[in-house]
Amino acid sequence: GAGVSQTPSNKVTEKGKYVELRCDPISGHTALYWYRQSLGQGPEFLIYFQGTGAADDSGLPNDRFFAVRPEGSVSTLKIQRTERGDSAVYLCASSLRAGGVDEQFFGPGTRLTVL
Amino acid sequence: AQSVAQPEDQVNVAEGNPLTVKCTYSVSGNPYLFWYVQYPNRGLQFLLKYITGDNLVKGSYGFEAEFNKSQTSFHLKKPSALVSDSALYFCAVHGISNYQLIWGAGTKLIIKP
Numbered sequence: 303g304a305g306v307s308q309t310p311s312n313k314v315t316e317k318g319k320y321v322e323l324r325c326d327p328i329s330g331h332t333a334l335y336w337y338r339q340s341l342g343q344g345p346e347f348l349i350y351f352q353g354t355g356a357a358d359d360s361g362l363p364n365d366r367f368f369a370v371r372p373e374g375s376v377s378t379l380k381i382q383r384t385e386r387g388d389s390a391v392y393l394c395a396s397s398l399r400a401g402g403v404d405e406q407f408f409g410p411g412t413r414l415t416v417l
Numbered sequence: 418a419q420s421v422a423q424p425e426d427q428v429n430v431a432e433g434n435p436l437t438v439k440c441t442y443s444v445s446g447n448p449y450l451f452w453y454v455q456y457p458n459r460g461l462q463f464l465l466k467y468i469t470g471d472n473l474v475k476g477s478y479g480f481e482a483e484f485n486k487s488q489t490s491f492h493l494k495k496p497s498a499l500v501s502d503s504a505l506y507f508c509a510v511h512g513i514s515n516y517q518l519i520w521g522a523g524t525k526l527i528i529k530p
Contacts, residue, residue: 306460335518344421344507344520345461358516393461402449402516405463 304328306409308394314415315384323379323412327396334377335406336369337393345393351377352400384416419444421510423521430498430528438493438524440508448510450491451518452482455505464506467491478502498528 307326315321327334333352337345347361351371359369366384371377381388391413395406420443430436442448452464465476472484482493491508508521 333516342522344509344522345518347517347519350516361517395461400516402511402518403466403468405451405466406518407463408453408461410460 306394306396306407308392308409308412310412311410312413312415314417316417317384317386319384319416321381321384321414323381323392323394323414325377325379325394325396325409327375327377327394328407329375331396331398331407332374333397333400333404333406334371335395335397336377336379337395339391339393339411348379357400381414384414386416389414389416419510419517419519421508421519421521423506423508423524425524426522427525427527430526432500432528432530433497436495436498436502436526436528438506438508438526440491440493440521441489442491442508442510443489444510444519448491450482450484451509452476452480452491452493453507453509455507455523457504461507464493500528500530502526503528 309324335350336348339345349369350358354374366382369379391411393411395408397404397406422441450467453461455461464480465474467474467484475481480495505523507523509518511518
């Protein structure tokens with residue numbers, strides 16, 4: 303079956319612009335996660351959705367970052383007033399159940415470059 | 418605070434030899450432990466997990482890992498390495514009371530023919 307997909311695969315933007323990153327999880331997966339991965343580092347947790355609601359958004363670095371999952375499937379990560387330090391690969395993952403015991407299935411990521 | 422340490426940036430092994438990739442963790446309460454692999458230009462893939470039960474966990478592609486509570490370790494192992502095992506390996510952990518998966522910095526595994 304289809305895995306997790308993310309669009310776009312690459313996004314280049316200018317400092318100060320607004321960007322949206324999209325994630326399509328595996329159908330039927332309840333939990334959805336966003337991570338950020340910088341070169342040479344492991345993924346950094348950003349936010350976790352259980353259904354439509356954000357169960358834990360404590361990893362969002364500041365109020366320029368926001369994510370939604372209005373119908374409990376597709377999610378969008380939104381970044382306002384982008385800064386050069388936001389440049390990273392943004393990863394989305396989904397898992398069948400909430401609670402953390404299930405393995406997460408990852409998308410290929412969106413590489414964001416802020417010039 | 419929860420943390421994961423992968424002490425080796427890179428591990429080099431000859432094909433056919435056993436391999437070990439090390440991971441130690443710090444978490445409150447009982448840990449949920451995971452290993453993932455990242456091949457070049459591909460997404461992270463799940464290898465195996467420890468939730469409870471038998472300390473020796475078997476996973477995909479012939480990999481296994483041993484949970485050692487006293488040493489707070491969860492080392493990844495394989496009896497006989499393949500060149501195709503060359504990739505970036507990540508250990509991750511979270512505690513029972515939250516959903517944040519905390520990741521190590523990764524270990525680059527290089528298997529030489």
